[in-house]
Amino acid sequence: TLDNQEIRQEIKDLLVEKNAVLVAHYYTDDAIQELAEETGGVIADSLEMARFGANHPAQTLVVAGVKFMGETAKILSPEKTVLMPTLEATCSLDIGCPADEFSAFCDQYPDRKVVVYANTSAAVKARADWVVTSSIALDVVEYLHDQGEKIIWAPDQHLGGYVQKQTGADMVLWDGACIVHEEFKAKGVLDLKTVYPDAAILVHPESPESVVEIADVVGSTSQLLNASKSMSNSTFIVATDRGIFYKMRQASPEKRFVEAPTAGSGATCRSCAHCPWMALNSLEMLRDALKNNDGEVFVDEQTRHKALIPLQRMLDFNV
Ligand code: CIZ
Ligand code: SF4
Numbered sequence: 001t002l003d004n005q006e007i008r009q010e011i012k013d014l015l016v017e018k019n020a021v022l023v024a025h026y027y028t029d030d031a032i033q034e035l036a037e038e039t040g041g042v043i044a045d046s047l048e049m050a051r052f053g054a055n056h057p058a059q060t061l062v063v064a065g066v067k068f069m070g071e072t073a074k075i076l077s078p079e080k081t082v083l084m085p086t087l088e089a090t091c092s093l094d095i096g097c098p099a100d101e102f103s104a105f106c107d108q109y110p111d112r113k114v115v116v117y118a119n120t121s122a123a124v125k126a127r128a129d130w131v132v133t134s135s136i137a138l139d140v141v142e143y144l145h146d147q148g149e150k151i152i153w154a155p156d157q158h159l160g161g162y163v164q165k166q167t168g169a170d171m172v173l174w175d176g177a178c179i180v181h182e183e184f185k186a187k188g189v190l191d192l193k194t195v196y197p198d199a200a201i202l203v204h205p206e207s208p209e210s211v212v213e214i215a216d217v218v219g220s221t222s223q224l225l226n227a228s229k230s231m232s233n234s235t236f237i238v239a240t241d242r243g244i245f246y247k248m249r250q251a252s253p254e255k256r257f258v259e260a261p262t263a264g265s266g267a268t269c270r271s272c273a274h275c276p277w278m279a280l281n282s283l284e285m286l287r288d289a290l291k292n293n294d295g296e297v298f299v300d301e302q303t304r305h306k307a308l309i310p311l312q313r314m315l316d317f318n319v
Helices: 002-017 030-038 046-055 067-076 099-107 122-126 137-146 157-167 186-195 209-213 221-230 242-251 283-292 301-316
Strands: 020-025 042-044 060-064 081-083 113-117 130-132 151-154 171-173 200-203 235-239 256-259
Touching: 002 020, 002 030, 002 283, 020 030, 020 046, 020 067, 030 042, 030 242, 030 283, 042 046, 046 060, 046 067, 046 301, 060 067, 060 283, 067 081, 067 122, 067 301, 099 122, 099 151, 113 137, 122 301, 130 137, 130 301, 137 151, 137 157, 151 157, 157 171, 157 209, 186 209, 186 235, 200 221, 221 235, 221 242, 235 242, 242 256
Parallel strands: 020 042, 020 060, 060 081, 113 130, 113 151, 151 171, 200 235, 235 256
Antiparallel strands: none
């Protein structure tokens, strides 16, 4: 629309004026991803977002995603201004793992290494030995297991269970879940597979075990995107946030991408498989964040110093 065109141009001008770069997650709306692409920013998973933000020379990072991604950017780049379209965009994993309760949980297992998923608050990261994202969780836990370490894993129980099964590591799991991924249903996926017998099933490991078990590929958003490019199937049934379809369709316009069904949704659900917090990131709020320095992210110094250690360990980890 004309309105959108105006806002998009305003954002482009403000990015230049403020020496800012747009760092967008794969799950944000197409309009945000398009802008990131057109303005020299990045569309990425949380690990690549962290790396990109830390290495980019811009003075201001505009992080379109959810709160933990903005906090991670600030922890890694305290000298930069980190803005988010909205500070209300959180994550069920973050909400479900309050720092005080988590710390008490860890105190019960003093002999275990604490590995937390990136989808946590800065305060939870500050209590951890390692931060991981879904793209390197298996490698880090395998490494720790090889060293003879036992592990506390938080907060996603599905990803934790998957990592435990794959690596054989001794892991105690926190019982968090992603409200988007935990809704995918194996039966719905199998029903859909009868409609598209040639389809490959791509599943993010935050999904329930029954869905992971029927996957052709299990992986992080960037790993699923790569699979959609390299596999020759004509159709893909995808169990992750539908925001990923923007890049999948762009890379492979000739292929068909179908949302994995969720509970009670049937194959045609339009409101499922999309994170409600990611969806809060609108063009208007992005513009206002840049214009007014709304949504600036702050992390207190003591927490930042502690959280930086396991985060840096993740970035320095070489597979
Ligand atoms: O579900 C999420 O929030 C994901 C996949 C984050 C990430 O690691 O990019
Ligand atoms: Fe959190 Fe799930 Fe949303 Fe990702 S998709 S930000 S894990 S609620």
